[in-house]
Every structure is written in C-alpha cells, then in structure tokens.
Amino acid sequence: MTERIMAVNPPGVFAGTRLAKLFFCAAACVLVAELIGTLTIPLGGKLQIILMPLLWALLIGAVWGISSPRLPQALQIDRKMQVLSAAVLQPALLIFVAKLGLLVGGNLPTILQSGWALAFQELGHFFGTMVFGLPLALLLGIKREAIGATFSVGREPSLAIIGEKYGMDSPEGHGVLAEYITGTIFGAAFIAIFAGLIASLGIFNPLALAMGAGVGSGSMMAAASGAIAAQETPEVAKQVAAFAAAANLVTVTIGTYFTLFLSLPFTVWLYGKLEPVLGRTRAISSVAWDKGLQRETSENLPQLSAVHLLAIWLASGLMALFGNWYSYKAWPDREILAGLAIIVAVVAVGFAIYRLTKNALPAVLFVSLIAMVLTYPGVPYADAVSVSTGKINFLALATPVIAYAGLSIAKDVPVFRKLGWRIVLVSLVANAGTFIGATLIAQFFVHPHI
Known part of the structure; x- marks a missing residue:
C-alpha cells in the first residue's frame, strides 16, 4: 500500500x-x-460460492x-x-x-x-502471476504490456517499479496500469469468489489457503481470507486471519524487493523465450491505450x-x-x-x-x-x-x-x-495465479505439520 x-x-x-x-x-x-x-x-458437489457482507x-x-x-x-x-x-x-x-x-x-x-511455509509461499505469490498470466497474455496477442501486467499483482509498489525502470508511457507501463485498474475495480470481488470456490473443494489446509490470501493488497487479502474463514469453525477462522495477515505483511515489506530483483527479471527472460512461440500469430499489441489513460489514473489523492x-x-x-x-x-x-x-x-x-x-x-x-x-x-x-x-x-x-x-x-x-477485454482477462488470471501459486507452495510445507 x-x-x-x-x-x-x-x-x-x-x-x-x-x-x-x-x-x-x-x-x-x-x-x-x-x-x-x-x-x-x-454449484454441485463440494463447490460453492460464498457471498459475504463485505462483498455486498x-x-x-x-x-x-x-x-x-x-x-x-x-x-x-x-x-x-x-x-x-x-x-x-x-x-x-x-x-x-x-x-x-x-x-x-x-x-x-x-x-x-510453519517455518518454511511462510517463507516460501512468497515465491508462489510473485511467480504465480507470471506462470499463469504470461502465457495467456501472449496467446491473446498482448506484447510487452504482458510483462507489466503479469510480473506481480499490480498494486502501487508495482507501478513504482515499472515506472522507474521503463517509464509509464512504455508498453510495460501500460500493462501494469491496466492490471492496476482491473485489480482496483474487480480485484476484491474476484478474489473473494475465487478463494471461496477453492476453499470449498476441501483439498487444501485452511492455513495454506490463508497464506495464499496474503497477496499484498489489504482489500484483496480481507476479501480472500474472509471467504476462507467463512467456511471454517470460529477458532480456525481466527487462525486463518492471523496467517493471512502474516503472509500479507511479508508480501508488503520484503515482497517489493523480491519483485524487483527476482520476479521482474524472470518475467522479462520468460517473455523472451515464450513470445516467439506463443505470440507469433499476433503482430500487434491488443491493449487499448491513449495518452489520457495515464493522466486519468494518476490523479492526486486529497491530503x-x-x-x-x-x-x-x-x-x-x-x-x-x-x-x-x-x-x-x-x-x-x-x-x-x-x-x-x-x-x-x-x-x-x-x-x-x-x-x-x-x-x-x-x-x-x-x-x-x-x-x-x-x-x-x-x-x-x-x-x-x-x-x-x-x-x-x-x-x-x-x-x-x-x-x-x-x-x-x-x-x-x-x-x-479504454482497456481491452484481453488485458482484463489476463489480470484476473494473474490474480488467481498469485493465490494458487502461494497456496500450493504453502500446502507442501504446512501439511500435515500444523
């Protein structure tokens, strides 16, 4: 934040x-x-959607x-x-x-x-966005905007990193701004529904799911952890909130450096490898853009x-x-x-x-x-x-x-x-990826020891 x-x-x-x-x-x-x-x-079987007061x-x-x-x-x-x-x-x-x-x-x-679970789940947060989002972005015809949109969940630290390295008028800057806007409008609602669906499957330890919820955005963490906690006993629900908060704190503090020195360089490298294969059928970027978009998204907040x-x-x-x-x-x-x-x-x-x-x-x-x-x-x-x-x-x-x-x-x-539907879909997939990636890694370490 x-x-x-x-x-x-x-x-x-x-x-x-x-x-x-x-x-x-x-x-x-x-x-x-x-x-x-x-x-x-x-939704049939174990699947269900939880609609909580915070979503309303x-x-x-x-x-x-x-x-x-x-x-x-x-x-x-x-x-x-x-x-x-x-x-x-x-x-x-x-x-x-x-x-x-x-x-x-x-x-x-x-x-x-939890030991290594809390430490290594951070890998899932920052590589999950790229692993799930980047291939899809390339298949949909998005070019270097895909780097900005998928190297991390595009919150304010991501804007700062891309802005300093590439400039906000660059394709990478366009991509991270598109991810930022999509996350602002749909992020909390989407992650609440998605996390609730995954939790309803009953295949993940609730504490692993909680660590997956610590994506680095306070509102998205609140929505995701709430959807998970709503399906647990009051005592487990408190633990879910605690683990989500701990994971989110790790993401907010050291996660920025992790993104800068690991996930962004790796995304750039992977883009170079995948784009000639997955993006060869598309000649131009599919991100709708104009010069006014950056200005409209950078409005100063009241003091x-x-x-x-x-x-x-x-x-x-x-x-x-x-x-x-x-x-x-x-x-x-x-x-x-x-x-x-x-x-x-x-x-x-x-x-x-x-x-x-x-x-x-x-x-x-x-x-x-x-x-x-x-x-x-x-x-x-x-x-x-x-x-x-x-x-x-x-x-x-x-x-x-x-x-x-x-x-x-x-x-x-x-x-x-002004944003194309393709970049919106990529953004939502990247948000899902960061949750799933961290949950999978946390599950490996946390189950059955806690």
Whole structure:
C-alpha cells in the first residue's frame, strides 16, 4: 500500500462536510450489506460460492457511485467524493491491519511453527502471476504490456517499479496500469469468489489457503481470507486471519524487493523465450491505450490532516460495531468499546511512528508490530487485550474498508472502458495465479505439520 496520506492538510483541500457525507454513505453500504448477510450458492458437489457482507458492501458502493448521475443531488457521489473515498481507504485499512496484528500476536508461536511455509509461499505469490498470466497474455496477442501486467499483482509498489525502470508511457507501463485498474475495480470481488470456490473443494489446509490470501493488497487479502474463514469453525477462522495477515505483511515489506530483483527479471527472460512461440500469430499489441489513460489514473489523492485521520479511524470502527452486533451477535458493551479504543490507539501510535521516521517504512509495518507485541504470550496484559479486542470480529472491521473501495470505483470506470477485454482477462488470471501459486507452495510445507 503506497503511503500517500499527508499529515498536514492545506486549506481548501476538501470540506469536513464532504468527509461526513462519505461516512454516511459508507455506513449505509455497511448497514444494507450486513442486513443481507452471508449467502451460500451451491454449484454441485463440494463447490460453492460464498457471498459475504463485505462483498455486498463493495457492490452496493460501486452501483451507487456509477448510478449517481441519475440520483437526486443529495444522494449523488460525485467524482470528488469518489477520489476522497479512495484516499480514505488507505488509512481505514490500518484499522483492519491492527486487528489482524492483534490476532497474529496471540498466534505467533503457531505461525512460527510453519517455518518454511511462510517463507516460501512468497515465491508462489510473485511467480504465480507470471506462470499463469504470461502465457495467456501472449496467446491473446498482448506484447510487452504482458510483462507489466503479469510480473506481480499490480498494486502501487508495482507501478513504482515499472515506472522507474521503463517509464509509464512504455508498453510495460501500460500493462501494469491496466492490471492496476482491473485489480482496483474487480480485484476484491474476484478474489473473494475465487478463494471461496477453492476453499470449498476441501483439498487444501485452511492455513495454506490463508497464506495464499496474503497477496499484498489489504482489500484483496480481507476479501480472500474472509471467504476462507467463512467456511471454517470460529477458532480456525481466527487462525486463518492471523496467517493471512502474516503472509500479507511479508508480501508488503520484503515482497517489493523480491519483485524487483527476482520476479521482474524472470518475467522479462520468460517473455523472451515464450513470445516467439506463443505470440507469433499476433503482430500487434491488443491493449487499448491513449495518452489520457495515464493522466486519468494518476490523479492526486486529497491530503488528510491528523483530525481527519482520527475521524476516519473512529467512524470506521463504529460502523464495524453494527456488523459485529448484527452478524456476530456481540452487543457493543464496555469491553467491546474498550477493544475498539485499543485498536484505534494502536493505529494512531503506529502511524505517528511512521511519520516520525519520515515514512522510511510502510505504516502497516509499525501498526502490525505494535499490535503483535500487545498480544504476544507473556507480555503484561496480553490476555486482557486479546479478550477485549477478540470480541470484535475481523470481518466486521473489513466491511467498512471494502465499502470505501466500492464507493471509489466509479471514478475508474471511464479508464476501464479504454482497456481491452484481453488485458482484463489476463489480470484476473494473474490474480488467481498469485493465490494458487502461494497456496500450493504453502500446502507442501504446512501439511500435515500444523
């Protein structure tokens, strides 16, 4: 997750009323999503699709934004609101990260027992995208755009790597931007459905699936781990969340260097070997592109002050309490409110350290480390912290975050229309590949030892 959140907010960036309206819209999405609840669609045999509240929140927010021009003005979510929602998504994710860190701390001895599983699953994340996506891209006629689209799951670090090495106006830059937009619009929904389908087969250890869910995107990790956890017992579901968080933290921190020095060079090498064979029937690239695409995808996010950040964390936490009560039957009593206060405090302290260190390392790292320390066995008051924060379900905290993502989607639809269907298909296959690749490697090491 690229940290573009600023501590100082210049006058006139956006009004507080716009932020308040965004909270209202996100809360409405969460309310309706939780009331719909979790639906299971059987597909025959063991296969099934799990549709959770966080997926409903994503879809409701997306439909709301796309249909806004036809709604009364008071209910419209204009482009400025959509851009603001994208900016709010980043700090809101830290609430979810803190909750997962608290789960990781208590489960850290078990996670450490996984040993090589957690270390080597990273190979699957970064080579899975290329192994599955690159051949398909070449068969569909995509040329060097395939490198940018398949060397990694195209989130912000991937944009930075390709931009520095090739430039964003290059074919490789076009490819990674196409992957980025496709992942933004469809990533969470697709990976939730796909991970749920794979989990329903019953052939993989749920902890291996959890490590596969740590793809390096907070929203996609939340969606995938939620779909897996929904099919497990409450105790196993907590372990799924913890392992997914640990894998995601590895991907976010060391994964960038892994991508830069291993997966990108290997993808370039493999492209040189496969393109003359698989791409020989296609003479030109199939990626629709124009000069305005890069400009439209690089819009600056609003800057957020410390007051705005605190409001985002509190509002998102309070939204989560409704789902925690309605879906998980935990009334927000004094202990749960104390747990929410601890989570917000962990985020605030972790983000403050991030700022004091001049953004040297990602904020998610500091937030995760503080949370893990608080619940690590043997640390004073670790049990009390675990009990109070443990009463807040991690999926309830994920739903408001995904709602922000949904409300931001409409701004990317015009860009998405400029992309060819081939690059979209390749992007989805690459996302599936990173999940399957990491799960397969983790399964080899984790089964049956954990």
